[in-house]
Amino acid sequence: MTTNYIGQPVKRKEDNRFLTGKGRYTDDIKLPGMAFAAFARSPYAHAKINSIDTSQAANAPGVLAVYTGSDECGNFGVPCGWLVHFKNGEPMKEPPHPLLAVGKARHVGENVAVVIAESLQEARDAAELIEVDYEELSVVTDPRQAVQEGAPLVHDDAPNNTVYDWEIGNPKEEVDAAMDGAHHITKLDFKNQRLAPNAIEPRSYIADYDVNADKYTLYTSTQNPHLIRLLMCAFVLGIPEHKVRVVSYDVGGGFGSKIYHYTEEALLTWASKKIGRPIKWTSDRTEAFYTDAHGRDYCTTAEMGFDADGKILALRVHSEANLGAYLSTFSTCCPTYLHGTLAQGCYTTPLINIDITAAFTNTNPVDAYRGAGRPEMTYILEHLMDTAALEMGIDPAELRFKNFIPPFDGVNQEGYQTQVALQYDSGNYEGTLRRALEMVNYENFRQEQAAARENGKLLGIGFSTYIEGCGIAPSAVVGSLGARAGLYEVGHVRVQPTGKVSVFTGSHSHGQGHETAFAQFVADHLGISMDDVEIHHGDTDQVAFGMGTYGSRSLAVGGSAIVKSLDKIIEKGAKIAAHKLEAAEGDLEFANGQYTVKGTDKSIAFGDVALTAYVPHDYPEGLEPGLDFSSFYDPANFTYPFGAHICVVEVDQDTGKVDIRRFIAVDDVGNVINPMIVDGQIHGGVVQGLGQALLEGVSYDENGQMITGSYMDYAMPRADDVPFIETDRTVTPCPHNPLGVKGAGEAGAIGATPALVNAVMDAIAHIGIRDIQMPLTPERVWRAMQA
Amino acid sequence: MIPAKFDYIKATSIDQAISLLSQHGYEAKILAGGHSLLPAMKLRLNRPSVLIDIGGIDALGSITDEGDAIKAGANCTHYEIANSNLVKSHVNVLSQTARVIGDVQVRYRGTIGGSLAHADPASDYPAAILATDATISVRGSNGARDISATEFFQGIFTTALGEDEIITSIRFPKTANGTYVKFFQSASRFAVVGCAAVKNGNGIRVGITGVADTPYRASAVEQAYDGTTSAADHAIDGVDVMSDHFASEEYRAHLAKVFVRRALEQL
The missing domain is CATH 3.30.365.10 (Aldehyde oxidase/xanthine dehydrogenase, molybdopterin binding domain)
Known part of the structure; x- marks a missing residue:
């Protein structure tokens, strides 16, 4: 093989098209005779639907059809793609997710009716004329409250709103015993807050039934056209797969939110045959906030036990994961097989028990968002590590060196068998941290920090040494764990x-x-x-x-x-x-x-x-x-990229505002084909990770109304919120795929979040503060400092 | 994000705009830069049946030196205000304020008249308007009149503008020494707290936005000012401090004192 291109920062061929506005996104496509859809969505988080009067809408100008859950489409529902079992072996609770609400609405923004009209304006105007008689029901939005006895029930046939309970790792008694004998236990309670994915291109679909060919075409802004075809044909509409073409040309970002099969895709496909016309629907930004599957949303209690020398003895985690009102396509595997299985981290922790309860709530469905379960686990491990270091008076870098799994290349040394099912392929965790420490000039920093404190300036440094499992996935393995597709x-x-x-x-x-x-x-x-x-x-x-x-x-x-x-x-x-x-x-x-x-x-x-x-x-x-x-x-194993991220911050004592001074990311993603693209992926991921730590968060009020449903209220990171990101790499090739590559798409989002939070904790640790909840808004940091 | 139906009329003179406004009354809205109005219309929170576009009226457009004051036409964009040499030289607090409104795109389209008439309690201009003791010139079917800064702002999205009046210009007395400091709301970049302070002979004038439902002159700070920053403790004397998702009443009150102090430090 020649290597004229591999390893070179070749400029992206596609950028010419994107930067000159010539991308071919779904909403750019205009088909002859195309009609437009608009949805009437539930304004309530939980409400019985007594009746729907569509007569005014049906008679409005330009309207071709109005459908509700009482029509045939109400019999169809989108499936969940991953079956998880309760600890007692019973299958998870999987209530139907109808294309339009039937009987009741379970979250604000749920589709209740659809209007199809000659123009978008007419569809929108008519959708406002649909009159729904709602009867409000009591609401639960928090997963920890949802699983309590007596909480409002989202689905009648899911007692205690529990989707499943699940555990992985070593027997709980063994872990408990090790904890009881620990010299020191670091314990944290926190919420890994809900995030909105915010792809720059909103979801967009055009369904086109061709009566002459008896064939459907669905243009869709998806990350996986074949999977959408499979799910929609075989599991929703019962259309033969060879009669359906799914097209997804250019797509403007997904971050996970465009993996899933959404109700609107199937509904439009069904309706296109009913009315014999192509139908387009493009989400607006408000609908995106309310209906694109969200990410994260875990309530966690995590404990790590250490011996006197700082060696980790055991890890014990219990979380309630919020899956929202319905099970989105891959929602169920995120808090389990993409989360619990990463609890080994980069460390030799001998005993681990991860215990998860997944909950239905009156909120928008939650699913994989850049990292999908792994950022949440990384946050647990890395936030525990820096907190433990502070509590035990051990340097956080030193604590990691004490506990790292020694280097192994997967060729001369075997892969590392974790306590939580996975076998790591290759890794050199101390290598990335050593490089990152060099880049930040660690010893100098501690002197600078001490001097700054003398002058009343609050400088802090935070670490995160993450590992992630990607290259998803060996089909037989995921099949045995409940996946309903090969990967x-x-x-x-x-x-x-x-x-x-x-x-x-x-x-x-x-x-x-x-x-x-x-x-x-x-x-x-x-x-x-x-x-x-x-x-x-x-x-x-x-x-x-x-x-x-x-x-x-x-x-x-x-x-x-x-x-x-x-x-x-x-x-x-x-x-x-x-x-x-x-x-x-x-x-x-x-x-x-x-x-x-x-x-x-x-x-x-x-x-x-x-x-x-x-x-x-x-x-x-x-x-x-x-x-x-x-x-x-079909891959032999997952791949396991890893890295060390270090963040340096200054906290404004007056306002609590966090200023990110430096961000260093040393990642090992195996062999690199295009370093410029890898850097871009790392940058983007880091910014999303910093966004979670500092700014972002979907909030619902006590009635289940989203109070962060626009860019006026949901804070996205902007260029001036983030520093220049200093990147470097080590290379530990993947031993089991021919390119030796591991994957770089999620690394940044997984590693960055705890590094920033830990840096803020370090900056104010001398005041005696041990924890603040994300996002670390200025007010939260200020309040912590007042305590 | 599709507005309800509306008619659009492009006015070519102030008189025509006023007569259209009188004719359509509550049904009509004046369109200037559109950066507050159009988002509200797209969300269908605002549904005027007629938009009267004053963007093309030249008479509303320029920044001029009036001797002891600088006059800015209502249609001046934030960008024009921020970059005007006249403003920089004679009312630098205004230039500093305009420079931190929204983002580049907003500053190129949004206008000072539109922003003032909209009267968002977290908008930036009111602090500078109050601190410079500016005068807002308006015209309606009953003719022209001037409204003083302290009378103009009356509450959330509420001003002293009459039903058929439009803002024509704002007159800023020359006040070379001034400063505007702001704590940004992290999502919208509006002001959680915005404080404008200017030297006024031996004293100072201080305008505060974002803190209360109506922007206010911090008279207690002005009276207590002794050349140091200790007067900042009076930033919220007699004021009902707002509370929202981004800043509780307690935190906002604290920030008000911090930002008044920072403004005084820079005077």
């Missing part, structure tokens, strides 16, 4: 007769840069120019199959599938080359786009081999023409 990927490489290469991937770019990074390694594998490679994704009629993009899986899983096809191409090409060169196949080597007879100057270019494959006049006997291979790749 392999498909890579199809079509070499055109002229030697140009079309690649079809089942993973999906919604900002990640697949068109560039994938083309880089494809070009290097074949020894050709990147300009001769085109990456296609996002169309189920074009790409054989795929599971989409989330869980930092695109390169590790999707890229590996493509490599498998490239290997097949090179191997078949060798047969053709051997024939043309009149040499034995075993005497050939392939490099720089040439098949060469070893030790000679006899060679043939890849392009000539391709042409021969499609014009097979002088051709090996018995060999099929063509140079076109598709492969499924």
Whole structure:
């Protein structure tokens, strides 16, 4: 393989299109005869629907149809994609999630009725004319309150609003016993607050039923078109899959929120056949706040026990996770298999027990959001570590060095078997922390901090050494844990007769840069120019199959599938080359786009081999023409990127406002194809992580009304809220995939949050403050300092 | 985010705008920069049946030197105010204020007249208007009149403007020494507390926005001012302090004192 492109910061091919406004997003698509949908949504968090009067709306100008949960569509519901069992072995509670509310509404913003009209204006105007007789019911929004006896019931058949209870790790008695014998226990109670995902492109769908072909096309802003097709056809509408095409061209960000199959997708698809017209719906920003699946929302009690030397003896965590009013597609695996399984962190903790109760509440559904369960676990571990260091008077970096799993490469040393089911592939946790400490000049900082305190300035430093599990996922493993889908990927490489290469991937770019990074390694594998490679994704009629993009899986899983096809191409090409060169196949080597007879100057270019494959006049006997291979790749294991993040802050004593002075991110994401894209992913993730620590948070009032439903009230990080992010990397390749890559999409969001919170705690620790709840708003920090 | 239906009329003169306003009454809204009105319309919180666009009226547009004062037309954008050399030289507190309103896009479109007429209790201008003792010139069907800074602001989204009156200009007495300091609301970047202070002979004038439902002159601070910052303790004397999701009454009251002190430090 040549390495003209791998490892180079190649500028992104797709950016020209994006930066000049030529992206092809769903809302840009205008079909002939297209009608528009608008929804009437519940203004109440919990209310019985006594009756719905649609007569005025139905007679309003331009209205083509009005539907409610009493129509056929009320019989259809979207499924949950992951079955989790109660501790007693019973399946989780899985009440129906109808396309339009039936009987009652369970959160503010739930779809109650839909109007379809000739224009968007008319649809909106008519939706206001729908009269719903609601009877308000009592409301519960907090997961810890929801599971108490006597709390208002969100679903009648889910007692105590409990979706499931679940545990992982060592037997509780063993962990309890170790805790009882601990020299020191650090205990924290906190809320990992709810976040709104805020993709810049709101969700947008166009459903188009073609009566002549008896075929549906759904244009959708999704992260996984094939999965949407599978779920909608097989589990919601009962339409044969080969009659449906799902198209997802350019998508403006997802962060998880566009993985899921939303009710609006299926409803529009159903309605398009009913009215015989294409129908478009694009969420507005308000609807996005109320209905895009949220992230996080855990109430946690966490304890870590240490011996006198600072070695971790045991970890015990109990959390209530809020899943909202209905189970979104992957909601159930987030607090369990994507969360509990990360409780080992980078440490040799010998005994771990993670105990989770998932709750229904009268809130918008919660699902995976950049990191999906792992940021929450990382926050628990890393916040405990810095707090324990303060409490025990041990330096927080030193406490980590005492407890790190020693380096292992997964080749010469075995993978590390955790107490919580997973086996880590390779890691060098002390390596990233050492590098980060160098970058921050740690010893100097402690002197500067002491001097600053003398002058009344509050400087603090915080650490986070995270690990995450990505490259999702080995199908058999996740299947045994309850996943209702396989999580392999498909890579199809079509070499055109002229030697140009079309690649079809089942993973999906919604900002990640697949068109560039994938083309880089494809070009290097074949020894050709990147300009001769085109990456296609996002169309189920074009790409054989795929599971989409989330869980930092695109390169590790999707890229590996493509490599498998490239290997097949090179191997078949060798047969053709051997024939043309009149040499034995075993005497050939392939490099720089040439098949060469070893030790000679006899060679043939890849392009000539391709042409021969499609014009097979002088051709090996018995060999099929063509140079076109598709492969499924099912990973052997997850991948485990890791890193060390250090944050330096100054806290304004007068106002409590936190100023981030420095942010250092040393990440190990395995081999790097495009360092510029990796840096971009880290930057974006770090900013989201800092956003959670400092600014963001969805709040509901006691009636279940969201009080943060606009950018006037929901604080997103802006450029001037974040510092220059200092990045570096160590490289510990993934031992079990052909590219040696681990994934970089979520790292920043996982590592950054505890680093910032720990830095603020460090800045004010000398006042005796041990904890503040996120987001660390100026008022919260100020109040803590007054106490 | 689609407004309810409305008619749109582009006025070409102040007289025409006033007569349209008289004609349509409560049904009509004046459109200037649109940065407060249009979001409210898109959320259908505000549903005027007629928009009277005064954006094209040249007579509302310029910043001029009036000898002892600087006059800014109602249609001047925040960007124009922030970057005007006349304003910088003679009413620098106003320039500092305009520079921290919203973001670049807002500053290019939003206007001083629109902002004042809207009277958001967390908007920035009122602090500078009060501290400079500016005069707001308005015109209606009964003719023109001037409203003093302290009379103009009357409550949340409430001003002394008559039903058919529009703001034509604001007259700022020249006050070279001044400062505006602000604690930003983290989401909207409006003022949780905004404090404008200017030198006034041996004394000072202090205007405070964001703290109460009506922006106010901090007279107690002005009276207690002794050249040091100790007068800041009087920042909220006699004031009902607001409370919201971003700042409780107690915290906001504390911030008011902190930001008055910071303003006094800079005088």
